[in-house]
Amino acid sequence: MKNPIATLLSSSPGPVDALMDITSRPPVVFVEGHGSWLRDQNGKDYLDFIQGWAVNCLGHCPDAITTAMTAQVQRLINCSPSFYNEPMIRLAGLIARHSGLDRTFFANSGAEANEGAIKLARKWGSKHRGGAYKIITFDQGFHGRTLATMAASGKPQWEHLFPPKVEGFVKVPFGDLSQVERAISADTVAVMLEPIQGEAGVFCADNDFLRDLRALTRREGLLLILDEIQTGIGRTGKFFAFEHAAIAPDIMTLGKGLGGGIPLAALVARECVCCFEHGDQGGTFNGNAFATAIGCAVMEEIARPGFLADVAQKGRYLAGGLEALSRRHRCGAVRGKGLLLALDLAREIGPQVVALAFAQGLLVNSPRQDSLRFMPALTVTRDEVDQMLEILGQVLGEVPR
Numbered sequence: 001m002k003n004p005i006a007t008l009l010s011s012s013p014g015p016v017d018a019l020m021d022i023t024s025r026p027p028v029v030f031v032e033g034h035g036s037w038l039r040d041q042n043g044k045d046y047l048d049f050i051q052g053w054a055v056n057c058l059g060h061c062p063d064a065i066t067t068a069m070t071a072q073v074q075r076l077i078n079c080s081p082s083f084y085n086e087p088m089i090r091l092a093g094l095i096a097r098h099s100g101l102d103r104t105f106f107a108n109s110g111a112e113a114n115e116g117a118i119k120l121a122r123k124w125g126s127k128h129r130g131g132a133y134k135i136i137t138f139d140q141g142f143h144g145r146t147l148a149t150m151a152a153s154g155k156p157q158w159e160h161l162f163p164p165k166v167e168g169f170v171k172v173p174f175g176d177l178s179q180v181e182r183a184i185s186a187d188t189v190a191v192m193l194e195p196i197q198g199e200a201g202v203f204c205a206d207n208d209f210l211r212d213l214r215a216l217t218r219r220e221g222l223l224l225i226l227d228e229i230q231t232g233i234g235r236t237g238k239f240f241a242f243e244h245a246a247i248a249p250d251i252m253t254l255g256k257g258l259g260g261g262i263p264l265a266a267l268v269a270r271e272c273v274c275c276f277e278h279g280d281q282g283g284t285f286n287g288n289a290f291a292t293a294i295g296c297a298v299m300e301e302i303a304r305p306g307f308l309a310d311v312a313q314k315g316r317y318l319a320g321g322l323e324a325l326s327r328r329h330r331c332g333a334v335r336g337k338g339l340l341l342a343l344d345l346a347r348e349i350g351p352q353v354v355a356l357a358f359a360q361g362l363l364v365n366s367p368r369q370d371s372l373r374f375m376p377a378l379t380v381t382r383d384e385v386d387q388m389l390e391i392l393g394q395v396l397g398e399v400p401r
């Protein structure tokens, strides 16, 4: 008998089902995942170097998460954000201990956490900076898909989408301190950035730039907001990317890896910035016991002795392998930190490489036409890195010059 999912996929001329058509998807349905591997409806296996866009930090369906999930789901799922639950308190404590920041508000997506950061900064500006509300953000930055976070982002394609735009964001070139200085006015309340611009193609802010920006924001009495939604929770080989520059933000947002695959995000701040009054911020699912129990399991895994050192080592191993491929196939530089890396292809062949790799059972992402991005599980093995490099080498050999 023909596989019913295959029938569904092949019989429909347009979108395969009742889903809104918001992106182009390959004609397969994933039904199972373990560690670095995904399986489709026909039993074909794929080596996953996307991992839900850097979300499944411990890989697909890891024991740490399934165990925590099963235990929590039998105890308490959601008692409403109006009440304390035990995992919510424990996870806020873990985030405080590892980040050095003081308080957390839990959210369900990165965009929602960033929306909260923008609100918190505006509230702080209204109380402590004479009503200042403008936030300096960066060209090519990505902060989410709500109206405010789209306005905060610096994606050129979004410039004229969904007017009118949420006002109050001033864009400057990434890494340019003098332009930040020039953009500051009496209305400015904060500077907001990703330590590594992931969606833009994995471009790292210099440690010196981050340190100078921290000093500048202190001097000017502005808040420094770091969007660590992609870079946090061990992705770069440190718990948080800001540790590479030995700075601390006033506000940080987390998402993606924090839930290891389930929707969980966080707005984290220093005590002196936490000025929300009752009613200013909330949300039905925020801080539910189910999600935060999983967040605790993820944080405890990442905090295990040697885990982060291993991520850093595997990042160097992957970067070394990509550099060797680059020399062989005349590509460009390898960018990034830890297990958030990009390979400059030196030609606009990204989508072609992604499609050919997919056909060979490898999932990689092309954030721009001329680059590939790699965000494997932090638990990826060296053998899996070698397998990925082998397939990618074959694919790069097939693409016409």
Ligand SMILES: Cc1ncc(COP(=O)(O)O)c(C=O)c1O
Pocket (backbone or CB within 6 Å): 053, 108, 109, 110, 111, 112, 114, 142, 143, 144, 145, 194, 198, 199, 227, 228, 229, 230, 255, 256
């Ligand atoms: C740096 C950064 N901020 C915010 C977001 C938005 O997160 P979410 O898709 O969970 O809303 C993303 C997602 O890719 C991101 O990479």
